[in-house]
Amino acid sequence: MDLYVPILVLAVLAGGFAIFSVAIAPFTGPKRWNRAKLDAYECGIEPTPQPVGGGRFPLKYMVTAMLFIVFDIEIIFLYPWAVSFAPELNDAGQAIAPGLGLFALVEMLLFIVTVLAAYAYVWRRKGLDWD
Amino acid sequence: MNSIPAPTIEYGTLAPLLVVFGAAIIGVLVEAFAPRYLRKAIHVPLTLLSLAGAFALVLVQVLRGQVSTTASAVGALAVDGPSLFIWGVILVLSFVCVLLINDEGHFVASAAAVPGSADEEEAESAGGGHTEVYPLVLFAVGGMLLFPASHDLLMMFVALEVMSLPLYLLCGLARRRRLLSQEASMKYFLLGAFSSAFFLYGTAMIYGYAGTVSLPGINQALARGAALDPLLMIGLAMLGVGLMFKIGAAPFQAWKPDVYQGAPTPITALMASGTLVAAVGAVLRVFWVGLGNLDWNWRPVIWGVAALTMIVGSILAITQTDIKRMLAYSSIAHAGFLLVGVMATFGTAEQNASSLKAILFYLAVYGITTVGAFAVVTLVRDPGGEAGHLSRWAGLGKRAPMLAGVFAFFLLAFAGIPLTSGFFGKYAVFAAALDSGTQPGDSMGGWMAALVVVGVVASAIAAFFYVRVIVLMFFSEPSADGPAIAVPSMGTVTVIAVSLLVTVGVGLYPESVLGVADDAARSLFIR
Amino acid sequence: MTTHYLILSGLLFAIGAMGVLIRRNAIVVFMCVELMLNACNLAFVTFSRQVGNLEGQIIAFFVMVVAAAEVVVGLAIIVTIFRTRRSASVDDANLLKY
Numbered sequence: 001m002d003l004y005v006p007i008l009v010l011a012v013l014a015g016g017f018a019i020f021s022v023a024i025a026p027f028t029g030p031k032r033w034n035r036a037k038l039d040a041y042e043c044g045i046e047p048t049p050q051p052v053g054g055g056r057f058p059l060k061y062m063v064t065a066m067l068f069i070v071f072d073i074e075i076i077f078l079y080p081w082a083v084s085f086a087p088e089l090n091d092a093g094q095a096i097a098p099g100l101g102l103f104a105l106v107e108m109l110l111f112i113v114t115v116l117a118a119y120a121y122v123w124r125r126k127g128l129d130w131d
Numbered sequence: 132m133n134s135i136p137a138p139t140i141e142y143g144t145l146a147p148l149l150v151v152f153g154a155a156i157i158g159v160l161v162e163a164f165a166p167r168y169l170r171k172a173i174h175v176p177l178t179l180l181s182l183a184g185a186f187a188l189v190l191v192q193v194l195r196g197q198v199s200t201t202a203s204a205v206g207a208l209a210v211d212g213p214s215l216f217i218w219g220v221i222l223v224l225s226f227v228c229v230l231l232i233n234d235e236g237h238f239v240a241s242a243a244a245v246p247g248s249a250d251e252e253e254a255e256s257a258g259g260g261h262t263e264v265y266p267l268v269l270f271a272v273g274g275m276l277l278f279p280a281s282h283d284l285l286m287m288f289v290a291l292e293v294m295s296l297p298l299y300l301l302c303g304l305a306r307r308r309r310l311l312s313q314e315a316s317m318k319y320f321l322l323g324a325f326s327s328a329f330f331l332y333g334t335a336m337i338y339g340y341a342g343t344v345s346l347p348g349i350n351q352a353l354a355r356g357a358a359l360d361p362l363l364m365i366g367l368a369m370l371g372v373g374l375m376f377k378i379g380a381a382p383f384q385a386w387k388p389d390v391y392q393g394a395p396t397p398i399t400a401l402m403a404s405g406t407l408v409a410a411v412g413a414v415l416r417v418f419w420v421g422l423g424n425l426d427w428n429w430r431p432v433i434w435g436v437a438a439l440t441m442i443v444g445s446i447l448a449i450t451q452t453d454i455k456r457m458l459a460y461s462s463i464a465h466a467g468f469l470l471v472g473v474m475a476t477f478g479t480a481e482q483n484a485s486s487l488k489a490i491l492f493y494l495a496v497y498g499i500t501t502v503g504a505f506a507v508v509t510l511v512r513d514p515g516g517e518a519g520h521l522s523r524w525a526g527l528g529k530r531a532p533m534l535a536g537v538f539a540f541f542l543l544a545f546a547g548i549p550l551t552s553g554f555f556g557k558y559a560v561f562a563a564a565l566d567s568g569t570q571p572g573d574s575m576g577g578w579m580a581a582l583v584v585v586g587v588v589a590s591a592i593a594a595f596f597y598v599r600v601i602v603l604m605f606f607s608e609p610s611a612d613g614p615a616i617a618v619p620s621m622g623t624v625t626v627i628a629v630s631l632l633v634t635v636g637v638g639l640y641p642e643s644v645l646g647v648a649d650d651a652a653r654s655l656f657i658r
Numbered sequence: 659m660t661t662h663y664l665i666l667s668g669l670l671f672a673i674g675a676m677g678v679l680i681r682r683n684a685i686v687v688f689m690c691v692e693l694m695l696n697a698c699n700l701a702f703v704t705f706s707r708q709v710g711n712l713e714g715q716i717i718a719f720f721v722m723v724v725a726a727a728e729v730v731v732g733l734a735i736i737v738t739i740f741r742t743r744r745s746a747s748v749d750d751a752n753l754l755k756y
Contacts, residue, residue, distance in 0.1 A: 292724045339708065
């Protein structure tokens with residue numbers, strides 16, 4: 001059973017976070033009701049009537065998509081890192097292979113700082129603002 | 132499950148790389164947090180200091196005799212003698228190019244503003260250009276350092292992209308003639324991405340054949356495996372396409388004139404010098420370290436590519452009417468001469484060392500002369516930007532004898548006239564190629580001599596169009612509304628002076644650089 | 659059984675390469691390049707299975723990241739040129755020649 005305790009803890013934490021976020025939002029968030037908010041959901045903006053045959057998307061979508069792709073894909077390196085970070089244990093709980101330890105932690109922090117440098121640039125240059 | 136041991140990383144050996152990339156990331160942060168008026172004042176010293184610092188770190192390794200003889204970073208990078216020499220050359224060239232980039236008026240104030248729109252006028256009147264240029268250049272230089280030092284094909288692919296992606300963007304940032312610049316950027320990008328996909332598929336095929344992408348691993352697999360495996364042949368051909376594209380060898384040279392003409396001239400200088408040096412270094416490493424056991428297979432192909440490149444470059448240069456396009460074709464021809472050197476890395480260790488020395492020497496002197504020539508091009512201006520058309524250069528010798536004289540000298544160095552550095556570069560490469568042909572057991576034998584003959588003929592054709600420009604500058608009347616000669620800034624003067632000094636100095640005392648190249652080549656690539 | 663995957667990867671690569679050569683819209687050309695990179699990924703993962711080491715899978719990760727970076731740079735360039743010319747056709751990019 002012990003094996004499942006971390007999963008349970010994680011489930012409780014995740015559920016707690018979800019409930020907390022939903023519960024706290026009415027008290028802390030700004031309340032500006034408008035037509036768009038009550039309408040069918042389309043990224044928080046008023047649905048625009050499309051011309052026949054599609055028409056063009058505003059460029060802003062493209063910028064957002066580009067930023068999303070480039071920051072999203074960096075996560076890919078965290079998976080193999082996370083898998084081989086901790087020491088590998090056998091059933092008796094003895095380490096049969098050393099983990100990557102402090103070295104990998106520092107390297108991954110450096111990697112994340114590098115990505116954050118680009119993020120800081122986007123943020124400061126108003127790449128994250130919609131208007 | 133396989134466990135992965137924590138890798139060891141030789142920080143001392145890789146310090147030059149880390150300095151350049153570190154400075155690039157700091158540059159991004161400067162862009163993020165520094166106010167607009169301060170940015171350039173921070174970027175310029177940061178960029179120059181990091182390049183100089185990286186060069187100093189290279190020197191420290193060489194002078195203390197600590198050139199590593201094993202691959203670094205768990206076999207991903209090989210910082211051996213030739214690598215360090217190439218790093219030194221790239222760092223010097225990029226330092227000089229940054230001086231040129233630093234000049235006002237090369238880069239657009241706002242790349243996002245549509246040419247001719249009110250946005251553009253507003254950005255123009257606010258003054259300044261994109262300061263993102265500096266971190267982008269540093270990233271590109273970092274990629275150039277990684278590229279020839281890559282010890283496996285994955286590292287090489289990543290380095291190729293780290294080098295190319297910033298350059299694609301930099302090409303599109305010219306302040307004048309923005310349509311040309313954007314078009315150059317798009318063409319470079321689409322063709323570059325196309326060719327890197329070929330490089331990658333070639334890598335995949337070779338991985339399938341050898342079970343590894345490490346260059347020495349591939350060489351060992353070649354020694355024991357079936358040499359006519361279709362996987363290997365497809366992989367080799369596709370890998371070759373990717374690499375030949377990067378050095379601009381025929382028949383993959385089409386991008387070079389367009390991109391060189393459209394890009395801002397300081398960036399053209401960086402591409403024509405730094406990228407070529409890095410790419411030739413990578414070609415040498417792949418063919419010598421990775422495919423050394425297959426040389427009877429790739430050498431005939433490279434023979435054809437080299438001959439075609441020299442001829443195409445020289446002949447098409449004659450028909451050019453734009454000075455930057457002409458220099459681009461000249462760069463293609465020089466890539467061909469360098470491939471002659473690549474052909475000669477065959478046989479015994481001494482033969483390899485001597486041809487490697489010739490190529491390293493050629494790269495160093497050709498790179499610096501190129502930067503000087505493009506620096507001169509930035510100074511001859513029309514109202515709408517640089518005076519590109521050759522007819523505008525007519526009679527320049529009467530209006531600006533100094534400038535025209537310096538340019539003529541650079542052209543003579545390209546042509547390989549004795550007493551210039553270019554002569555010794557060509558001589559060394561051709562001599563190495565002839566030597567290689569006489570080595571016992573060389574499958575190419577007399578073909579090497581034939582290639583040298585092609586090279587000499589191509590040089591003669593090339594000399595014709597260089598001399599034609601000189602005649603145009605000195606022996607024709609200047610037109611009344613000729614181009615203005617911009618007053619050069621300190622940076623540009625320094626660039627031209629350094630290039631001139633090196634071109635003259637090495638022309639008179641080639642031993643100085645040859646000695647260093649010899650030391651670097653003696654240790655050969657780590658195999 | 660890996661042969662089928664290799665054939666598929668070869669086909670995808672060929673489709674991508676043909677697309678680059680015959681399509682006229684820069685965005686489509688660019689998507690074809692991405693298709694070629696994904697064909698490479700498939701080949702790497704297949705070979706990884708075939709030769710029995712993990713190197714190929716690691717390479718696929720790197721290729722994905724590089725491809726994403728390439729997408730961003732490429733789209734930025736194509737969008738800029740489209741805004742200037744109101745056209746993303748590679749045939750219209752004809753100022754630089756000979």
